[in-house]
Amino acid sequence: MSATSRRKLDHILIALEDEVEGGSSTWFDEVMLIHNAISEVSPREVDTSVNFLGHELRAPIVIAGMTGGHELSLRINRVLAEAAERLGIAIGVGSQRAAIEEPKLIHTYSIVREKAPTTFVIANIGAAQVARDYDIRSILKIIDMVKADALAIHLNLLHEILQPEGQPSFKGLIAKLKDMRSEINVPLLAKETGSGISREAALKLGEVVDAIDIGGAGGTNWALIEYKRALKVENEALAQLSKLLLTWGIPTAVSICEVRDALPAIPLIATGGIRSGLDIAKALALGADLAGVALPLLKKAYREGIEGVIKMLDQMIFELKAIMALVGASTIKELKEASIVISPRLSEWIRCRGLKRFMKYKKLYPDIVI
Ligand SMILES: Cc1cc2nc3c(=O)[nH]c(=O)nc-3n(C[C@H](O)[C@H](O)[C@H](O)COP(=O)(O)O)c2cc1C
Numbered sequence: 106m107s108a109t110s111r112r113k114l115d116h117i118l119i120a121l122e123d124e125v126e127g128g129s130s131t132w133f134d135e136v137m138l139i140h141n142a143i144s145e146v147s148p149r150e151v152d153t154s155v156n157f158l159g160h161e162l163r164a165p166i167v168i169a170g171m172t173g174g175h176e177l178s179l180r181i182n183r184v185l186a187e188a189a190e191r192l193g194i195a196i197g198v199g200s201q202r203a204a205i206e207e208p209k210l211i212h213t214y215s216i217v218r219e220k221a222p223t224t225f226v227i228a229n230i231g232a233a234q235v236a237r238d239y240d241i242r243s244i245l246k247i248i249d250m251v252k253a254d255a256l257a258i259h260l261n262l263l264h265e266i267l268q269p270e271g272q273p274s275f276k277g278l279i280a281k282l283k284d285m286r287s288e289i290n291v292p293l294l295a296k297e298t299g300s301g302i303s304r305e306a307a308l309k310l311g312e313v314v315d316a317i318d319i320g321g322a323g324g325t326n327w328a329l330i331e332y333k334r335a336l337k338v339e340n341e342a343l344a345q346l347s348k349l350l351l352t353w354g355i356p357t358a359v360s361i362c363e364v365r366d367a368l369p370a371i372p373l374i375a376t377g378g379i380r381s382g383l384d385i386a387k388a389l390a391l392g393a394d395l396a397g398v399a400l401p402l403l404k405k406a407y408r409e410g411i412e413g414v415i416k417m418l419d420q421m422i423f424e425l426k427a428i429m430a431l432v433g434a435s436t437i438k439e440l441k442e443a444s445i446v447i448s449p450r451l452s453e454w455i456r457c458r459g460l461k462r463f464m465k466y467k468k469l470y471p472d473i474v475i
Pocket of ligand 1: 116117170171172198199200257259296297299320323324325377378379397398400401
């Protein structure tokens with residue numbers, strides 16, 4: 106097994122067996138949707154379909170990219186892909202670096218397209234690899250491997266810093282993304298993996314990518330995963346640094362406000378700690394177009410297979426429909442336009458950061474808050 110494949114397996118096993126959430130919060134508790142006592146919308150007639158990057162989805166959900174590169178992930182990817190196809194939602198694969206290094210691993214990723222022939226599939230590679238050894242042929246192979254509808258470049262600087270095997274440098278990344286975008290024929294997506302995206306980063310990314318997944322803090326915590334790995338190999342310096350950074354990052358709800366302030370129209374996915382239909386509804390009402398779920402579905406796929414994954418996603422959609430009825434939204438467009446109230450802590454963040462365009466975008470009261 107290659108070092109990349111081994112490391113990926115390590116991450117999955119820790120995520121499956123240990124507690125890897127906690128330390129930070131999504132801040133969805135700071136956002137309130139407003140109950141509509143005279144809503145004439147019934148959950149049964151709610152339409153959850155959306156169009157994302159030209160593709161119709163039956164619900165605004167993406168199974169966020171996690172696995173590939175070994176036999177365990179083949180099994181997990183098969184289950185997740187079958188669920189995505191059955192439910193008409195999107196799916197991403199994990200970093201495809203392992204298959205570029207070892208082509209015999211290609212099937213652990215291509216199984217996703219095999220099992221999800223009509224699904225919106227997102228290919229995936231790390232920003233560190235792109236920055237260091239960008240090579241358009243490998244990028245085209247990655248896209249072709251899963252016949253992808255979009256390509257995600259994952260921005261995981263915190264994780265690269267905390268892994269002993271990490272490549273903690275994205276030097277030259279933006280220029281390479283610009284070149285890449287002109288050479289590929291699918292949309293390019295920038296995806297954080299748990300530390301969120303700020304307004305300033307979004308403004309730069311907006312010039313070189315077609316869509317953003319904010320990957321905010323509050324869900325799977327890479328500092329916690331690396332803390333556990335560092336303890337196992339007695340790497341005291343990395344254990345201490347990981348512990349220090351357990352609360353690092355921009356919470357998911359906050360990052361949506363940041364990115365929407367910078368880029369009011371960019372297709373936006375909110376991943377990071379999405380655990381219920383209420384989280385999805387809040388993410389969309391704040392300004393996301395889709396919500397991404399990773400860790401809980403990985404666990405379900407591993408422990409319960411397809412039925413467990415479908416049950417969890419069905420429950421989230423059931424909850425989303427109930428919330429939509431309660432706010433009086435019969436479509437996702439109406440949910441995105443729903444009024445919200447934000448708590449003093451989030452208002453303070455918005456005020457400190459001067460997110461005036463977000464205030465306008467959500468029709469909040471700029472004169473009171475800013
Ligand atoms: C075991 C595991 C492996 C992951 N691998 C990748 C990856 O290869 N590429 C990527 O973009 N994100 C990866 N992620 C990050 C997820 O896509 C997602 O952004 C993150 O886990 C937050 O979502 P969650 O809180 O629902 O887990 C991984 C997550 C987990 C749990």
